[in-house]
Amino acid sequence: MKEKIKYHAIRLFDKKGFHGTSMRDIGNAAGCKMPTLYYYYESKDILFDEVVRVAYIGLVDNLHKNFSAKLKPVDFCIQSLLQKKSLTEDEKIIHRLAMKTWLGFEGCDDVRCKLLEWESLRNSRNMALLSQEVSSEIWVRIITRTYTDLLQRIVLFDENIPNSEITEEMTLLFECAAKQKIKQEE
Secondary structure: OHHHHHHHHHHHHHHHOOOOOOHHHHHHHHOOOHHHHHHHOOOHHHHHHHHHHHHHHHHHHHHHOOOOOOOOHHHHHHHHHHHHOOOOHHHHHHHHHHHHHHHOOOOOHHHHHHHHHHHHHHHHHHHHHHHHHOOOHHHHHHHHHHHHHHHHHHHOOOOOOOHHHHHHHHHHHHHHHHHHHHHHHO
16 A cells, blocks of 8 residues: 555656645545555655655665766766666656755755755765866866756656767767866876
């Protein structure tokens, strides 16, 4: 029953939003009575946290397991974006809800704060990795923002960006950043 509740909850949250979805809506969609729903989840916030934040972190961890630890940052960015184009429907919903929550458009404040904290730790690690290849903090920000823009277009807007376009844009940014690094070292 718990899996059925989660299945319907993510779809309702995606369709109607956090504030537009009631526990009764979720219970009705899952075909369970309110006491059963509250047995598994004592509040809508706790349910939202599990089906969005916890599921999203698990999804990201699972997706990144497929990458080699020796992958260059440019290749990591490209493969990560290409990977997002082939998410399952459930994965797309989870990713979309997490992004909307992170951006402050959806969800509850507690889940957003937890996502921001988790993302901050990830960003620090990613920035450190990028800084090894790119000497300028400005280039690190440009690469990060371009990656985020492409990710949002893929996940939030379901835009089918050609693989070649993703590869060209990310490769060009890294090449330009590398050229600047060489000039600075001269």
